[in-house]
Amino acid sequence: MADDTQRARAQDRPGYELPLLLFAGFRSLIDQLHTELARQGHPDVRPAYGFAMQAIGRDGATASELGRRLGVSKQAAGKTADRLEALGYAVRADDPADARRKVIRLTPRGMDSLARSAAIFEELRAQWAAALGPERLRDLEDDLSVMVPRGALRLDAAGWFGA
Numbered sequence: 290m291a292d293d294t295q296r297a298r299a300q301d302r303p304g305y306e307l308p309l310l311l312f313a314g315f316r317s318l319i320d321q322l323h324t325e326l327a328r329q330g331h332p333d334v335r336p337a338y339g340f341a342m343q344a345i346g347r348d349g350a351t352a353s354e355l356g357r358r359l360g361v362s363k364q365a366a367g368k369t370a371d372r373l374e375a376l377g378y379a380v381r382a383d384d385p386a387d388a389r390r391k392v393i394r395l396t397p398r399g400m401d402s403l404a405r406s407a408a409i410f411e412e413l414r415a416q417w418a419a420a421l422g423p424e425r426l427r428d429l430e431d432d433l434s435v436m437v438p439r440g441a442l443r444l445d446a447a448g449w450f451g452a
Contacts, residue, residue, distance in 0.1 A: 318413050325409045331402045333376045339406060341369045342378060342399050349394040351384070378402060 319336050326334050344350060344358035356366035370393045373379035378399035384390035395403070418426045 321413055322406060322409050326402065326405060329405050331405065334378070334402055337369065338373060338378065341373060342395060342403055345379060345393050345395055347395070349392040351390055351392055355393060373399065
């Protein structure tokens with residue numbers, strides 16, 4: 290009977306509510322992450338910086354590569370890299386393969402921020418599992434994996450939102 294009630298409730302919701310709920314869930318997780326990151330010594334990290342640091346990764350990236358990975362212009366990527374550098378999360382270094390190019394690399398502070406983010410996301414996922422039940426959370430993740438087009442797990446959210 291509970292399944293029938295859930296189906297009836299879902300059918301009563303207007304179609305526009307689904308993307309709003311998904312976005313609100315995303316926003317809630319990201320806001321909680323950044324509150325905790327600030328508490329752990331990274332008060333200047335913003336969501337866009339987190340995406341950029343993920344895109345830079347362990348191997349580094351040129352401004353052009355960073356722009357492509359984020360879906361923004363080379364100039365916008367360069368400005369983000371400038372900000373990360375000013376905050377101590379990244380540095381620019383000569384590319385050993387091409388002296389004309391600069392590679393953006395994460396500093397130990399940048400790597401610490403990413404490591405802490407990963408740990409915090411695990412804690413947040415555990416909170417969702419406690420609230421929903423581990424099986425329901427796994428089902429939700431599995432269902433979203435079915436509905437999300439292949440290759441859609443990308444870092445170019447800033448470009449998608451028009452930033």
